[in-house]
Structure formats: structure tokens, C-alpha cells
Amino acid sequence: MMEVRERREEILQRIPRLRLAFFIVLAVIASSYWFVQVVQGSYYRELADNNRLSKVPIRAPRGLIFDRNERLLVDNVPSYDLLLDRSSSTDLEASVEFAADILGRSVEELEQTLGRYGGSSLFTPILIAENLSLSQVARFSAERLEHPEFGIEVGHLRVYRNGPLTAHLLGYLGEVSKEDLEASDTDYALGDLAGRRGVERAFESRLRGTDGERVVVVDSRGRPRDDYRSTAARAGSTLKLTLDLELQQEAARYFEDRVGAAVALDPRNGDILVMVSAPSYNPNRFARRLDRGEWRALLEAPHNPLQNRALQNTHSPGSLFKIVVATAGLSERAVSSSDAVYCGGSTRIYNRRFRCWKRAGHGWMRLREAIKESCDVYFYHLGQKLGISRIAHYARLFGLGSPTGVEIAGEKRGLVPDPEWSLRVRGSSWYPGETISVAIGQGPLLTTPLQIASMMAIVANGGLRVTPRLDRDQAIAAPESLDLDREALEFVREALWAVVNEKGTGANARVASTQVAGKTGTVQVVEQKSWIDSKDLDFEHRDHAWFASFASVDRPELVVVVFVEHGGKGSQAAAPLARILYERHFADRGPHQPS
DSSP: OHHHHHHHHHHHHHHHHHHHHHHHHHHHHHHHHHIIIIISHHHHHHHHHHTTEEEEEEOOOOOOEEOTTSOEEEEEEEEEEEEEOGGGOSOHHHHHHHHHHHHTOOHHHHHHHHHTTTTSOTTSOEEEESSOOHHHHHHHHHTTTTOTTEEEEEEEEEEETTGGGGHHHHOOEEEOOHHHHHTOOSOOOTTOEEEOSHHHHHTHHHHSOBOEEEEEEEOTTSOEEEEEEEEOOBOOOOEEBSOOHHHHHHHHHHTTTOOEEEEEEOTTTOBEEEEEEESOOOGGGGGGOOOHHHHHHHHHSTTOTTSOTTTSOOBOOGGGGHHHHHHHHHHTTSOOTTOOEEESSEEEETTEEEEOSSTTOOEEEOHHHHHHHTOHHHHHHHHHHHOHHHHHHHHHHTTTTSOOOOSSSOOOOOBOOOHHHIIIIISSOOOHHHHHHHTTTOSSOBBOHHHHHHHHHHHHTTSEEOOOBOBTTSOOOOOEEOSOOHHHHHHHHHHHHHHHHSSOTTGGGOOTTSOEEEEEEEEOSSOOSSOOOGGGSOGGGSOEEEEEEEEOSSSOOEEEEEEETTOOOHHHHTHHHHHHHHHHHTTTSOOOOOO
């Protein structure tokens, strides 16, 4: 009896521990059930749904882009895209090898594509390839039973109808990366295409559209059986630009064997009619997603074809800057139209000799003749009278040293130097001799062709500033009235007419049908201590060529600026293109004399 009582007491002592163990096991089971049903419920519901439902994205076509005369610039054409549903693949490695064989691409390249989607949902289809050929579509369709993980989607291939002629203006599309998603709060997904440069980027929100989705019921082999629900895609908005395609084509042809840029705009409202940068590239290559080798080749190509030289490349304006200095001199009463300076080919200022571009000199020069003949000696002395601070003030009034406000991203500010800049950036005082160089547009003075076009529009408008624009449907902003002397501007305008029409340096831009006013500019690339013709130098050491102009003088409606890198003299390399554009623009009009 003692043994039974002892065993009974021992069993009674174990019961609480057994009860505790039972409740612990029960709690673990309940917790696991709660975790599966609540915490992971959405995942398993998605897994269950995807056993019978398949989501097919419907890509929204981007908005079309037209020029000012309704000519189609950018279009969408149907293309076949290959999608991979990883949840339907039993052997992802074998799936990749199968696709690589048909596509003629390496397994490593496709694996890199898959790697970019590492953090995305297993049930999100991955875009593997675009613009498939009909034979490739047929092969994937024929193997559908064995490889249900692959699907063919009819997409939209972006086509730039004029290729390199409008590349820098229109830009191109690029794939959205993980870095883009992390830096943005938009609803893009990996694999989406977005505007990367030019108009495509500037008007991305209008051009993009909204994607749709088609959900279908599939059988055990992944074959679609019935539609479950569908959300239609909404196309992007149509965009009408201020561009004149005919003028753009003329300018692009002129730059086929040259490096540089051309800009033409309407000074009355800021409409950009021409924006050409050379050398160019074919944006249609980006529509099929460049590989690393192709991208590297573009980056390493001579003269950087991806750079928009019209607004991203800065150079000294050369003698174009004499427009600013002449206006400043008249406005500040530092000079009168009757003051004369003798040019003997060079002059000595601050114990240093400064040369004129004309070795024999121009003789006695007044301001009108100095502008017409682009006499450097005259403007050396005028710059000395004004000083750098007053010159910089008027340069900024003309918009130099600041972005013009055009919609395209990446515009450079340029540079207008002054003593404060010298101390802040160089850590040294401004030297008076530097002012003499700046007075003829040399030295640390940097502008873009678009800034020069904006400056010429101010001259053409008699002191009113307009903002360059590309959106034809945008409301036209009222011009800004600048604090510039109207009489001084009128004098400069008439002198610029003489540059072209009285056998001045811009005679090569003369047009019979209208009255063109303009100014040539030649910028030294390397310092020359003697008179050497630029064409006798190596290409990279030759002078840059400028020509800035507007027409007609009494009723300005077109500004043309041409910049040719290492082109030599502005009168020979840049002015002829301006004449071509004016002749085309005024082609349907008879001879017009200034009022």
C-alpha cells in the first residue's frame, strides 16, 4: 500500500507539468494558426488566387508628339514583348536557357534582367525582351504547353520619325531602375519606361498615360480560359511643340559634317522653332533598351553626341558680347555715337598690347562702324571706360549668367564674371587687364546658344524679354520689360542691320526677301601672340564661330543663333546657315524694306 501511495503522489506531482506542457503546445499551435491566417493571410490568398488567376498588364501608349504644323514627330507602333511569370516556372534556370536560345542572347544577360526584379512579387510578370520578330513569337507560342511561364504581350514601340535630326530636342525613354523608385513617390514599377531627356522627360507626366490590367482565369497548365476582370489603359496626352520641322531639317543638314548648335526662336512669344545639336545620335536605338556595350560606345564617341550643345555646352561669346558692351556704353554715357578711336591693328592698355582681329587695323572708328566691322580696339577702350562691374550688370540684364527658363532640364547657367566672383571662386582679386578681354567676349565669360538667342530677342524687342518655350498649347506669358535704354537699343539694332547689309562682317547672312540684323563672333581657343589664320591650326585649336541675328529689323519675328565649334570665322562658318533659315522662313514673301 505504501508503494501505491508513493506512486500516486508522484503521478499527482507530474500532472501540473503535463498540463503546462499541454497548454504550451496548444498555444504554439494557436499562434501558428494565427500567423498563417492573419499575418501571412494576404500572401496565401494571393497564392491561391494565382493558382487560377493570371494578371496581364496592359501598357498605356504614350502621347504622340507633333510639330507646330501638325507634322508627326514621335509615334507608337505595335510590337511583341516577352513576359516571364516566375510563379509558373518549375525550373527557372531552364526557363532562362530556353528563352536565351530563342532570343539569341546570353544566359548571363537575361539573368541580369531577372536580378533587377529581385525584390518584386513572385507573381509580377517580368519583361524579358521587346520587339520580338514574328518567328520568335511563333516559337514561344508553339512551346506554350511546355513553357506556360512565358507570355506574349502586344506593346507599343516608341518611334522617332526623324531620328538624329530631332534627338536632342525630343530625348528618349529609359527603363525605371530601383534607384529611381527609391528616389520617387510615383507609381512606376520596375521595367517601366520613362522619359530620360529632352521633351520626353520634360513632359513625362502628360505623355505617360495610365496602364491597365487584364486578369484571366487559367487552367492547371497556365492556359487562359476566361476573363475575370479588366481595367482599360488610358493613353497619354498629345503634345504639340513650337518646333518647325522644315527649319529643323535645314539646320540639321548644315551640321552633318560640323560640330555645334543652332537655335531659332520667335522673339514675340519665345516659341523655339529650331534646336539642333551636332553630332547627334539615333534615339530609336533606346526604344529597344541599349545594352552596356552600346551605351559605353555612345559615351565614348567623339564630341559627346549625347550632349545638347544648344543649352548644355558653354563657350565665350566672342564679338557677340559687343552688343552688351555697346548698349552699356551708350546707356552709361561712357561713349557717344560720335566718339572715335583709332585702330592700327593693336593698342597698348595697362602696359600690355592687345591685338585687333584685323592685322592692318581699321583706322578711325566710331561706334556704328566699330560694331559693323567688329573692331576689337574700339571695344578694348570702351571696356576700360566701363569697368567690369558695369559690364557684368548689363550682361545680366540681357539674361547672361542665368538659365533662360526653357522646359528642358539640364540647362547650364553660363558665367558672367565680376570682382566678387573672382574672390569667391578663384580666391584672388580681379585684374583690370581681364576686363579688356571680357569687353570683346573673351576671358572667363561663358554662354550657351540658347542664352544668346534670348539676348538677341531682347534686342529685337527693344528691351522686352520673353521666356523660350516648347509647348505650343501653353499660355503665352506677358513679356518682361527690362531696365534698358531704348534709344541705346535702337542705335545698336541699326548698327546690327549695317553688319549684314552694308558689307559688314555678317554679309554672308544677307537675304533679299527681308532685312536681317546680326553680329558675327569668333572665339580664340588657344592664345595667339601673332596673327595666324585659324584654318592653319589643328582642328581642336581652331577658333569657334558664332553668328547671332534677327529679322526683319522693323518687325522681328525670327531670331537665329548659330555656333560652330572650331569652325573658324563666324562670318564664314556660321552666318551662311542663318541665311538659309531666313530664306526658308520668308520664302513665300516678296522683298521687304525696313520702315
